[in-house]
Amino acid sequence: MADAATALPSPTGLDAFRTETRSWLEANYPKSLNEPMGEDDAPWGGRDYKPTNPDAKVWLDRMGAQGWTAPQWPKAYGGGGLTAEENRVLQQELGRIHARPALMSFGVWMLGPVLLEYATEEQKQKFLPPIVRGETRWCQGYSEPGAGSDLASLATKCEARHDEEWGDHFLINGQKVWTSYADQADWIFCLVRTDTTKKHEGISFVLFDMKSPGVEARPIKLISGSSPFCETFFDNVKVPKDQMVGKLNGGWDIAKRLLQYERQNISAGGFGGGAGLEVEDAAKEYVGVVDGKLADSDLRARIAEHKMDAKAFALTVRRAELESRASKGPSPAVSIIKYAAATINQDKCELMVEALGTQGLGWEGDAFAPAARRETRAWLRSKGNSIEGGTSEVNLNVIAKRVLGLLDHQ
């Protein structure tokens, strides 16, 4: 009997592909990667990628060569050229052997898709293949101190200049904030203001090397203790003219499109939850069980409610995918996913910390189980879920206006 909620149509045409894939994986997935991935082993790739286990690099190179780090991108740009169905099979097979991801990449998740849609042929040839191979690590230059939810009010200045050494080029001055891993990224895709007299129509989309003179990235320490984001400063940064994507002042549409990909990517698996523990397991261990039920019936009811929400969310992501594919346009269900993902993951993390009791209140030291400590950090980190990539308030505004057709307050 199949689990209907996850059961998949498996047209025989795909069976051949499945067989090939399976055998390729058996030949190419490094056995040493079967041991659990360490906390700092996230495979972000890039110029300076030196995984603690060198086989992680081997795995990336092999997958990159296949184009399977970007399975559905055209082969012409280094992609895998797979159909959606083939990609689904590939992901199932990767899941079957619990393979580590070969590459985690803003280039694959966010930049690539908009380059495919908006970039020139030269730009595609130049930027896409290194993304697939994980050679260039990208960061996102969007938010600014004065432009958070109201992104379009960004002020980072970009002026056309000409000089001997650079010829026609852009000169960029200003500051970004919440730039993910800017201190570790090779390149940045960046929203800049090229017309101060207009708001949305004065924004352009440019790409440049983080090693360019005048670029400085300062990590921001978060309440969780980690520093995944930076403040990024641009002081007379020179950018060749051919590194602007789309038209001058035509960047806002590209920016919005990229945000859609970002949210869809977030949605794919919600916010990846906490740090690995299941809430009910934590509760069983730290709260205890009586007659097969959690000893705290109040907490049990709230955990059950959360588990049902989480299941409803997973079913909704799946439904949105199927409907979007069938209708060749986004299903209305898509609009709720970022908001729901944030809410549900935050619920999970709060329940987790509650279930862990005082074990969930540690910061460091062996008196607290390492798994519990990780959950505590994940709980703190989760507070950003409803802020980054569009706050929940903005998400709700968008649902109310774009999906439900309610009007702005006059």
Added chain:
Amino acid sequence: MADAATALPSPTGLDAFRTETRSWLEANYPKSLNEPMGEDDAPWGGRDYKPTNPDAKVWLDRMGAQGWTAPQWPKAYGGGGLTAEENRVLQQELGRIHARPALMSFGVWMLGPVLLEYATEEQKQKFLPPIVRGETRWCQGYSEPGAGSDLASLATKCEARHDEEWGDHFLINGQKVWTSYADQADWIFCLVRTDTTKKHEGISFVLFDMKSPGVEARPIKLISGSSPFCETFFDNVKVPKDQMVGKLNGGWDIAKRLLQYERQNISAGGFGGGAGLEVEDAAKEYVGVVDGKLADSDLRARIAEHKMDAKAFALTVRRAELESRASKGPSPAVSIIKYAAATINQDKCELMVEALGTQGLGWEGDAFAPAARRETRAWLRSKGNSIEGGTSEVNLNVIAKRVLGLLDHQ
């Protein structure tokens, strides 16, 4: 040991008053009223007041003669002339013998206080004593089909006229809605528009007899099956000039002041809850008990949460009273009371219907316990708590702006 939450300072000065009061009550409270009050026995008074038990009228007459139906009003207008402390003692003594209310009256709760503040001496002499004696039953002419939350947009027209028979008078045309018991009231206090060129500054406050030619009240049937409200129509209703309270176009301040009294009155005991059952008792009877705890632990936790909210609310009403009296001005806690009262009573009624199970889903017939049926009606009725007398949305706006100092959206 006293219950600190309800313990009261009892200066010896009051002891004498307590003794007198107690003996007066022993002498004057009709014994026949000790049996529970029937559903239709609410003592609203008025011209046509004919209680099923005639002693209820005797009780009203005796209390009215004492002025104890309006204990703190000046004796000059028929009131009891008691201090706040004396009134508290009176209420305690009435509670001690579980006395039925002698009078329920919009005149005492809402109109009287503003008359004391805004009316002319003649008006006070004319209108207050009959209110105290329960001879005149008043209704409130505020809301209109187009003026609900936005009360000040009311349109009922009131024009100055002169003729032989009436001399200078007002001519009133328009419609009110949600007029409580307009079909049973003797007189109405009514907001009317006397200047169509202004909004708030074009409103006046008038009093008139519901028997006046041109007045028609049509009961509105509610989802609960009862009809406590009417649509009220005014067709060329003539009103003597001296029945306007305050200045022409000066009615809005009076209107707002009266609403404060209305909300305070609502607050006094929250929304009187459902129809008498306690949620936990209903749950014990219909859900059952295991090891001394409600069998449904999920419901039990939610009932406990509600009981705690209800207790917190009662404590807050008490604190607001004490602080307001001490500071001779409203405590900030006052502002939340209408909103909290509505929310908590609605929670109670929902929990009640849930606890009653299918017994809470009856409309008529002996298959459903009468007490359960009453709770079902009370649940439906409770949906109005967050609408009447200012919606919860308006309450929250008021808290945000007046108390928290947040500004209007530009």
Added chain:
Amino acid sequence: MAVLTEEQTMLKDAAKAWTADRSPVTAFRKLRDSDAANGFDPAVWKEMGEMGWAGVIVPEAHGGSEFGYRSLGLVLEETGRTLTASPLVSTALIGASALNLGGTAAQKQAWLPRIAEGKAVLALAVDEHAHHAPARIAMTARKEGEGYVLDGKKLFVVDAGAADALIVAARTSGQAGDEAGITLFLVATDTDGITRTLLKTVDSRGAADIAFKGVKVGADAVLGQTEHGFELLEQILDRARAGLAAEMMGQASQAFEITLEYLKTRVQFGQVIGTFQSLQHRAAKMFTTLEMTRSCVEAALEAIDANANDVRALCSLAKAKASHTVHLVSNEMVQMHGGIGMTDAHDAGLYMKRARVTEALFGGESFHRDRYATLMGF
């Protein structure tokens, strides 16, 4: 979740068109005010039979279309939208399920064709208390000769008044609370010793309390295995839960759309009230809940059709979410309409009253939270 087949899309459109034309909310209101004895209009039920909706899950061999539960859910959602009163749930959903799952060839032959034609009404009689508790059955079925004698009572049995036959859960051994020892019986309502007391419920639908006094039935009245009826009962109940959840999905969706329309037209403070951000966010949250619930309801129905291994968890999920959502939306419908929503003349009250009944039937949110947790092993 699979996207609808062409066949299913046609079925849904047909149901939408029919309910709009033949059974709008005004029809239910008329029925309520006319005090119709069994809470529905036999003529309408006959029509629904002719439309083929009574036989959606009935095998073709027995005159049905055998379209499955996902398809029946489409019809239930549309009838839920307009508060259509009919035995669709009691008979086309529950009765047909019981016979499909546990009926003997003879029982199927006797009832399924009539169900499919809309010519028979069945009712499931399980609960004996104010709260749903399928194992808490005290009613006895005493063996006597080849047959049984039934004694006991059943409460709030939907459509029992109009029913031609009852599916009754009784105890052949053990005591209230035991899952073992329960046997299901299919009993004609005109059997001696059965007394039905019609109920006037808050949602003005048909329901009755039933007393059984020395009701004699033959061995051929047993539905499924004797003693082991609980497993069958649970299967029937899960189908009832998922199908009812589809009806609730319809109620909630319609209540939401009516409310959304009001938000776009009602003016206060010189503004359409739908421009107020607090109402916008509440509407967006309702929409979120509706979308999540829809996924659960569809998954449960498809799991039943696929005979998947997670039917029980998904049916509890669907019923809990549907209960939660219809509760929220029906309350917001009244609140957002303000005073007018409190009047009997407005439909908000009708949706809210129906909502509470469907929330309680076959277990409400807390019943299914508990069951889900148990199924998940905590």
Added chain:
Amino acid sequence: MAVLTEEQTMLKDAAKAWTADRSPVTAFRKLRDSDAANGFDPAVWKEMGEMGWAGVIVPEAHGGSEFGYRSLGLVLEETGRTLTASPLVSTALIGASALNLGGTAAQKQAWLPRIAEGKAVLALAVDEHAHHAPARIAMTARKEGEGYVLDGKKLFVVDAGAADALIVAARTSGQAGDEAGITLFLVATDTDGITRTLLKTVDSRGAADIAFKGVKVGADAVLGQTEHGFELLEQILDRARAGLAAEMMGQASQAFEITLEYLKTRVQFGQVIGTFQSLQHRAAKMFTTLEMTRSCVEAALEAIDANANDVRALCSLAKAKASHTVHLVSNEMVQMHGGIGMTDAHDAGLYMKRARVTEALFGGESFHRDRYATLMGF
């Protein structure tokens, strides 16, 4: 609830002025970053002693001011507002309560004056598991000659690192779960066999796990009645809950006011964000919760002072509501501040981290919901 006396008003103002001047949030932040061993600055605690706050509930006979719990609550609220780290809760509230309620003349004489002067630190050692469960005590106190031998462990004991003495709940009979058979002991921390492991907690306050190995104490170490220590423990815990709730009330009020200020200044979409109605309603709801919680906290403290018959219920009410409110407000503080609220440089994180610890101490919302229901007889 009584309005503040002049005396109490002066105390509150003094505490407000002192915390603003000597112990603002920046002071706590410095303390945290300096990794202070016991989570507080002894110099600051000395000052607090000099201000008389360590002796607010200590009888005048023992050098305290005997102002009572409502008064101590005023100080706790102010120290809560600025996240002042000190043994005020562990010692001036809990330690003094334990001695007042159960101490022998000798124990009082030995400790109360030093507590009042801020020269001693006490710690209450009860829980042995990750969740508060006062009856779930396994630690044993074996009778040996005139005295006892203590063996067992205690977890997450607040201020244990700095403590001169511990109030320890151990078992002289019965087993974990029994309320009978518990005896409290007052034990100097330098007694042989006591090992303390300092904890690095999320709120950067002082706490430690404690191991007791064959710890010998005399009969004079017993606090209150042997065997019947649970009743005394409950009384001590209720005072701890009410007092901590006052600190939480301060945290929540300050977190709310900081957030409200931000709503009035942060501009997005060309508007101060406090003009957005959804945020206005959320702020108004927080205010409502804060006002209701304040009533509960004051009522609990006054009930203790009045030795009223509803102390237990009111203390559970106060702790549950305070936990609920500080949880809500600390989350909204981060969310309404947006990105900046996620940074370690902003105070929002400090309030949220402290909130979760105080929520859990002496029982969180669900613990006290259950206790309240039990006290109310359902």
